[in-house]
Amino acid sequence: MAFSDRLLDAGEEVWAAQKDHPFVRELARGTLEEAAFEHWVRQDYRYLLDYARLFAIAGAKADDEATMTRLLGVAHRVLDEEMDLHRSFAADYGISAAELERTEKAPTCVAYTNYLLRTAYEGSIAEIAAALYPCVQGYLDVAEHMADLADDDHRYTPFIETYTGEEFREATAWCRSFVDRCGEASPGEHDAMEAAFLRSAKLEYRFWEMAYTLEGWGL
Template sequence: MTFSDALLEEGEHVWEAQYEHPFVVELAEGTLDEAPFQHWLKQDYRYLLDYARLFALAGTKARDEETMTHLLGVAHTVLDHEMDLHRSFAADYGIEREELESVEKAPTCVAYTNFLVRTAYEGSVAEIAAALFPCMQGYQDVGEHMADLATEEHRYTPFIEMYTGEEFREATRWCREFVDRCGEAYPGEHDAMREAFLTSAKLEYRFWEMAYTQEGWGL
């Protein structure tokens, strides 16, 4: 069993919880109210900025040129491509770029991005690999689950197609191989990698909950 498989086996209960979450189920069915989806769009936009930082900082800790080049390239792709996709999605719902950039992070978004950035600064490259893995693999798996649940095209079909497309699958494959390389190269880091992986996975679940409940600060 590869180390990435072992991590996914340990986090299976978190994946199952994501599959059953009403945000995921209702989005797949096309019945999700627009307000939770808009909340997800705004919060995920803010999340992606720190996700790009995670890859950029991981690139500075990589010990070989190929890995460094790829990690820094992903950071650029997130900022140059994926952010554009979010802006395009948001525009379809009447959300302008200025609103995306000025929205306040919800508590769960703060917790998740703070965890990722702290891991990037304080952790090893192996811990960073494990921390970023649940977002990549999780969105592909949840996207595939949504595709299985969907019975017809609807307004959220482009969302499902984004995370089940070949481009995203290729990015996920590389991430998984990165985790396996780190697991093999740094056996002494396995416990730290598991902790980072499970923390990110649980925060992925909470992100769906944050969007569905339109979580705010209540102030």
């Protein structure tokens, strides 16, 4: 069994919970409240800045040129393309790029990004691979589930199409192979990789909950 499959088996319960979350089900059907999607856009924009940092640090730690090139390329693509998509989503709600940049991270976003960056700085390349994997594979799997649930096109269709598109599928396949290579090269780190994967997967679930409940600091 590929190590990425072992991780997905370990995270099966979290994956099921994500797919059953009301944010996911309602977005798929086009009934999600605009405020919840707007909150997701704002928070995910702030998340992506640190996600790009995660890939950049991973690239600096990579010990072969091809992996370094790919990881740094992903960091650039997140900053250059995926964040531009979020700016486009935000513009539909009258939110400027400056407002996105001023958005305060919600507690869950703080917890998730702090965890990823701590792993990036303190962990091995294998742990980083496992920690970043739930976001990539999770969004593809959840978006495919949304596509199955969706009856017709609606205002959230571009979200579903983005995360089920060929470019995102190719990126997910590369990350999956990256995890597998790390698992094969570092058998002594399998437990640490699984722990990192599960922590990120649980935080992915909490991110949907954060957006749906409009989580803030209450101050």
